[in-house]
Amino acid sequence: MKVGLFIPCYVDAVYPEVGVATYKLLRHLGIDVTYPEKQTCCGQPMANAGFEKQAIPLAEKFEEKFKAFDYVVAPSVSCTAFIRMNYPRLLGGKTPQHTGEGHICETAKKCMDVVEFLHDVVQVRQMLGTFPHKVSLHNSCHGVRELGLSSPSEQHVEKFNKIKDLLQLVDGINVVEPERPDECCGFGGMFSVEETAVSAQMGKDKVERHIATGAEYVTGPDCSCLMHMAGVASKQGLNIQFKHVVEILAAGL
Amino acid sequence: MSSKEEILKKYRANVRERYDMPDLSDIQAVTYPEPLVQFVKMSEMVGGQVIEIDPGRDINTLIRQLFPDAKEIASNLPEITIATRNPDTIGRARDLNGTDIGIIRGSFGVAENACVWVPQTMKEKAVCFISENLIILLPKSQIVNNMHEAYRRIEFNDYGYGTFISGPSKTADIAQVLVMGAQAARSVTILLMPE
Amino acid sequence: MSTQHSKAAKEFLKNPNYAKWHDATFWAVRTKRDNMAQGLEEWEQLREKASAIKRHTITHLDEYLNQFATNAEKNGAIVHWAKDAHEFNEIVYGILKNHDVKKMVKSKSMLTEECEMNPYLEARGIEVVETDLGERIIQLKGQKPSHIVMPAIHLNHDDVGELFEEKGISTEKGNHDPTYLTYRARLSLRNEFLTADAGMTGANFGIAKTGDIVVCTNEGNADMSTSCPKLHIAAIGLEKVIPDYDCLAVFQRMLCRAGTGQPTTTYTSHFRKARPTAHHMHIILVDNGRSEWIGNPDHWEVLKCIRCGSCMNTCPVYRRSGGYSYSYFIPGPVGINLGMLRDTQAHSGNVSACTLCLSCQTVCPVKIDLGDQIYKWRQQLDDFGTANPQKKLMCAGMNMLFGSPTMYKMATAVSPLANIIPSFIMNMKLNPWAEGHEMMKFPKKPFHEMIKDYEQ
Numbered sequence: 001m002k003v004g005l006f007i008p009c010y011v012d013a014v015y016p017e018v019g020v021a022t023y024k025l026l027r028h029l030g031i032d033v034t035y036p037e038k039q040t041c042c043g044q045p046m047a048n049a050g051f052e053k054q055a056i057p058l059a060e061k062f063e064e065k066f067k068a069f070d071y072v073v074a075p076s077v078s079c080t081a082f083i084r085m086n087y088p089r090l091l092g093g094k095t096p097q098h099t100g101e102g103h104i105c106e107t108a109k110k111c112m113d114v115v116e117f118l119h120d121v122v123q124v125r126q127m128l129g130t131f132p133h134k135v136s137l138h139n140s141c142h143g144v145r146e147l148g149l150s151s152p153s154e155q156h157v158e159k160f161n162k163i164k165d166l167l168q169l170v171d172g173i174n175v176v177e178p179e180r181p182d183e184c185c186g187f188g189g190m191f192s193v194e195e196t197a198v199s200a201q202m203g204k205d206k207v208e209r210h211i212a213t214g215a216e217y218v219t220g221p222d223c224s225c226l227m228h229m230a231g232v233a234s235k236q237g238l239n240i241q242f243k244h245v246v247e248i249l250a251a252g253l
Numbered sequence: 254m255s256s257k258e259e260i261l262k263k264y265r266a267n268v269r270e271r272y273d274m275p276d277l278s279d280i281q282a283v284t285y286p287e288p289l290v291q292f293v294k295m296s297e298m299v300g301g302q303v304i305e306i307d308p309g310r311d312i313n314t315l316i317r318q319l320f321p322d323a324k325e326i327a328s329n330l331p332e333i334t335i336a337t338r339n340p341d342t343i344g345r346a347r348d349l350n351g352t353d354i355g356i357i358r359g360s361f362g363v364a365e366n367a368c369v370w371v372p373q374t375m376k377e378k379a380v381c382f383i384s385e386n387l388i389i390l391l392p393k394s395q396i397v398n399n400m401h402e403a404y405r406r407i408e409f410n411d412y413g414y415g416t417f418i419s420g421p422s423k424t425a426d427i428a429q430v431l432v433m434g435a436q437a438a439r440s441v442t443i444l445l446m447p448e
Numbered sequence: 449m450s451t452q453h454s455k456a457a458k459e460f461l462k463n464p465n466y467a468k469w470h471d472a473t474f475w476a477v478r479t480k481r482d483n484m485a486q487g488l489e490e491w492e493q494l495r496e497k498a499s500a501i502k503r504h505t506i507t508h509l510d511e512y513l514n515q516f517a518t519n520a521e522k523n524g525a526i527v528h529w530a531k532d533a534h535e536f537n538e539i540v541y542g543i544l545k546n547h548d549v550k551k552m553v554k555s556k557s558m559l560t561e562e563c564e565m566n567p568y569l570e571a572r573g574i575e576v577v578e579t580d581l582g583e584r585i586i587q588l589k590g591q592k593p594s595h596i597v598m599p600a601i602h603l604n605h606d607d608v609g610e611l612f613e614e615k616g617i618s619t620e621k622g623n624h625d626p627t628y629l630t631y632r633a634r635l636s637l638r639n640e641f642l643t644a645d646a647g648m649t650g651a652n653f654g655i656a657k658t659g660d661i662v663v664c665t666n667e668g669n670a671d672m673s674t675s676c677p678k679l680h681i682a683a684i685g686l687e688k689v690i691p692d693y694d695c696l697a698v699f700q701r702m703l704c705r706a707g708t709g710q711p712t713t714t715y716t717s718h719f720r721k722a723r724p725t726a727h728h729m730h731i732i733l734v735d736n737g738r739s740e741w742i743g744n745p746d747h748w749e750v751l752k753c754i755r756c757g758s759c760m761n762t763c764p765v766y767r768r769s770g771g772y773s774y775s776y777f778i779p780g781p782v783g784i785n786l787g788m789l790r791d792t793q794a795h796s797g798n799v800s801a802c803t804l805c806l807s808c809q810t811v812c813p814v815k816i817d818l819g820d821q822i823y824k825w826r827q828q829l830d831d832f833g834t835a836n837p838q839k840k841l842m843c844a845g846m847n848m849l850f851g852s853p854t855m856y857k858m859a860t861a862v863s864p865l866a867n868i869i870p871s872f873i874m875n876m877k878l879n880p881w882a883e884g885h886e887m888m889k890f891p892k893k894p895f896h897e898m899i900k901d902y903e904q
Binding site for chain 2: 473476488489490493494497500501503504507508509510513514517523524528529530531535579580581582585598599600601603604605608626627629630631634637638641642666667668669671672675676686691693694695696697698700701708710711712713714715716717718719720721722723724725733735739740742743745748
Binding site: 007009011012013014015016017019020023024035037038039040041043045046047048049050051052053054057058141145146152153154155156157180182183184186187188189190191192193194195196197198199200201202203205227228230231232234235 | 450451453454457461467471482485486488491492764765768769800801802803805806807811823827828830835836840843844846849850851853856859860863880881885887890894895896897898899902903
């Protein structure tokens, strides 16, 4: 199994340690992981703003760059969701099932967030890193309602949470969830700069709920949520730290 | 072209893919081991009162005991002897205003939500809504589990009106505070009648 | 980059106690809905069936409308068809004039709000009295509804108490207890029911197989509106017609559970014809754009909507901005979509009032893809000519940057310089991010440099 590592633009530029943790963790689990060079962006920011056609050349580059891999793994639920949900349509929707030819869009379907990859494909059972802290789980919307990382609180379904399952493999950790466990943090891409007041209020409300659990850290599967909440927390003087899930899973390895 | 024809023409020109009706026979609707028990529980939850009537008990006496201050009682039911007004013979619907108790018959009850099916069986259905207090005579054995079962058995007569009533009228429109007694009955008492 | 919504929302949030109360109030309704959903094993199955029934029905609406009208007429009702809002208002006025109506009581109808019926009739000398307590309150206050199910929710009991004192509805000055105020409203509205010449209702459902109009209320005001006055007019949007009672059971079970977290409304009333001492019942079927929207490949499913309001209750943006922040008379997720179908020019600003969290479509009892549709509207704004020019420029810039790995690499090399830009510059109006956030720190090395140390 050959895994290609996709590192989203903001992880690359702002949270490289998350990319490093992802790489290290996959290597630790004996996975053949490669980081193809010259990656840029999946196109989600433009699509979110209403210019999804601008994501097409990026989607083509993605197809090209990752086609030789069995899986493409990214430490980001929002990018993964965008790629899996939209690339097939943006690239013309041709799949072998529809046209009986070509491999267009197969790559997009192989794109997985690192949490779902570890939980569903690798099916990790062994203990991972060490992190003797209380952490409050942030269930990012794209993860809950697009990738199915956890049961949405709106639905009457059997309760599950893949992020929590993986975190339980970390030595010493205490995982809690805040009230309104999957209410949006208010980032929403362009939303954060267009609806600045509502976005900041949502971020503040969410951080306060995380703090109310008594946790020392907020952890989640997407750096954009964490980046937004961290920025709001600093501005408001709210005291809690933020770490991506994969950093905790790889802590001390 | 009439408006009807224009509307239908426009619709037909625009509608795209047409979808089939789903099969509804496999809906796993809730059922209860004891529908009557659930009906009573739900009735109380929605603010109603339920009294089981033993055979031979005189409900007219009971009603007097429940509402000792009631002056105007409206009913067209033959077994009610204490009525002072009759919704069949009253001149105008508005003349039923000021009715302390309206006494009507319900056909059957629904366990999941305390609904009682009340087809119109009187000339002025206002009696069901205008009365301060409503008493519904309901046959004890006629309780269905859920609305699917209910909608398979509702019947209409020539009056062409029927309603499901679940508890007293209510509103939470002022600051989300629930208040019993909005525009219609302020209390609902269900008398479970023996067969 | 500000829209009407973002400006209004900013004002709304300037009163933090009020904003917190508003958010908590609607979250409480969402919680009640959750309890209802968790209490029914078949909840998700019902949603799937409800969605499928609606997809079938609204794509066979010509057959069902014909069937409905035929059966309603057989029952003895008079059926009218209105192409648009103006024709609807004219038909209503015509009927009222024929019967010499001076005052009409009405139960809640978002359709009549859509057609702006009240001002049309009032301009022609007919008094219209709203009888849903929430609607009556905002009518007396001269306001529009801020929510489709709880129209006066934005007012507290003091607001209502003072209003009732001013209008002479309550007599005990300073008594703002909701139970007392509701009782005073009851007395006032009771008088209206008794003296009105006509009663109008909306329709939650129209049943094609039997010709019934079905109206669901908690207050009993639809039944009071039709039990005393001698004329009943029912207004129904085309898409509210459903096939039969087996279908109705599904929707009746979901409507109130989804919208207010109750297992049922107090009254679920079926009207086939007028009572014997009244004039004929009139039913007005209203198009007003629906026959066109069915042809929109991306947005026709909005016609499935049963107007329960659960999408608004769950929307984190609606809860923190309120109904009045939206330019369309229906707010929240379904309002954003309906507003765009109504008028893309007037309502494009609402389309960015959404984080695409998708909670709305996860609660929707008929599974309308509300959030996915908002995403799709965004893609069309440029074609409508309503795309924000600053956003367009930003995206063009990103396109250029991300399209060239070389340029991108250069950008990440210099990004740490942002760390040393003084905050007074960073926090200027040009940087909206800085309004709510401290700037993030850019690391010395981006990932694509760091990884070189780890690869073998």
